[in-house]
Amino acid sequence: MYRLNIKKLGFAFGLTGAIIYLGCMIVMATAGQEGSIIFFNSLLHGLDTTSLIRMDVPLLEAFFGIVQTFILGWLIGACIGAFYNAQIKRR
Template sequence: MFQINAKKLGFAFGLTGALIYIGCMIVMTTTGKEGSITFFNNLLHGLDTTTIIRMDVPLTEALFGFVQTFILGWLMGACIGTFYNLQIKNK
């Protein structure tokens, strides 16, 4: 079996999370509060996002969220790659 490059997988996960974060920002910017509520209520079937959607997010907070999302995605991908590689070695 092939080993996974954990750093590259982490980078792929991080970029994917960052793209989803940007997509969320675009949805909220273009559709407004009511459109965002409708979009996320449809996406998260069964959850009502009316009380948790906040439209007045400062730019610095959005940038920190973007960076944190990338870091968490990188960590998840790197962990998955590492754990996968460890399982290969044990067999």
């Protein structure tokens, strides 16, 4: 059975999360508050995000958010890789 590279899988998860975070930033920057509410309401199956969406996010807070998202994604991917590899029978 094929073993996963834990660090590479973690990096892939982290980078994917960071790209999704950037996508949210782009939607909010281009669509405005009303457009963002419509977009995220439809994405989240009608969950009302009106009270959740804040448009005045400081740049430093957004930077820390993308870094934290990458770190959490890396940890999740690394755990999945480690758990997967632990289940493989060794020869």
